[in-house]
Amino acid sequence: xxxxxxPLSPHLQIYKWQVQMMTSIVHRATGIALAVxxxxxxxxxxxxxxxxxxxxxxxxxxxxxxxxxxxIGWSWALFFHLCxxxxxxxxxxxxxxxxxxxxxxSWLAVAGSIVLTxxxxxxxxxxxxxx
Amino acid sequence: xxxxxxxxxxxxxxxxIARGLGSSQSGVGHWWSQRVTAAALVLLGVWxxxxxxxxxxxxxxxxxxxxxxxWNALLLIAFALTMFWHAVLGLQxxxxxxxxxxxxxxxxxxxxxFLAVLGALASxxxxxxxxxxx
Numbered sequence: 001x002x003x004x005x006x007p008l009s010p011h012l013q014i015y016k017w018q019v020q021m022m023t024s025i026v027h028r029a030t031g032i033a034l035a036v037x038x039x040x041x042x043x044x045x046x047x048x049x050x051x052x053x054x055x056x057x058x059x060x061x062x063x064x065x066x067x068x069x070x071x072i073g074w075s076w077a078l079f080f081h082l083c084x085x086x087x088x089x090x091x092x093x094x095x096x097x098x099x100x101x102x103x104x105x106s107w108l109a110v111a112g113s114i115v116l117t118x119x120x121x122x123x124x125x126x127x128x129x130x131x
Numbered sequence: 132x133x134x135x136x137x138x139x140x141x142x143x144x145x146x147x148i149a150r151g152l153g154s155s156q157s158g159v160g161h162w163w164s165q166r167v168t169a170a171a172l173v174l175l176g177v178w179x180x181x182x183x184x185x186x187x188x189x190x191x192x193x194x195x196x197x198x199x200x201x202w203n204a205l206l207l208i209a210f211a212l213t214m215f216w217h218a219v220l221g222l223q224x225x226x227x228x229x230x231x232x233x234x235x236x237x238x239x240x241x242x243x244x245f246l247a248v249l250g251a252l253a254s255x256x257x258x259x260x261x262x263x264x265x
Binding site: 028031032034035038039041042045046048049052055056075078082085086088089092120123124127128130131 | 166169170172173176177180184187188191194195198207211214215218221222225250253254256257258260261
């Protein structure tokens, strides 16, 4: 456990729920998920370099039902981190700090991520699935 | 304790005492790198998703030929390096925030750096193998 004796901030359940709390923590969570997902990018490139058999094995793994579910999750994580990341970059430029704008941009990031995920997977599914 | 008291005690300039402590170690270096890599990844990430979608159902030869194209190879390596760099910067903050035991924190911070460097090198090597072997 903690080896420091610093004061703690109030626990989360003290605060009234707001959408910005959710986007903030989900931004972190999706960041961690995407860091794990980066290993998939390496695996893909590595298997493509290794030869046809490895590439086909990789394709059949990510094309399996389990692989597809993981890919849907990762794609949503990517789109959320992308939308909310752009929102944070705009805020870092000093814009959008009024509370109504702050709330609206949070919902916009959530909606944008869902729309992009649905669009991409509608395309993949109409084209006949992952692999 | 004011800055004046510190000076009287050890006769060092307050700036000299503050240097090396807290955020004065690297200033806004980490924060800025995270933003610059984020901006790069907005472009490279969107390009990567579109490229992968274009290669949907591609067979081995088609996928290999696509990656071997000079621009694709260049952008893939740029994407992989930036992605691992940004991931390490982000994971570092998460570890610093939530891991309160110093030795576990340091071990994790070093481990993610090792993994990220390996991942980045492996991606670059894989792309180069594809791009440079006929």
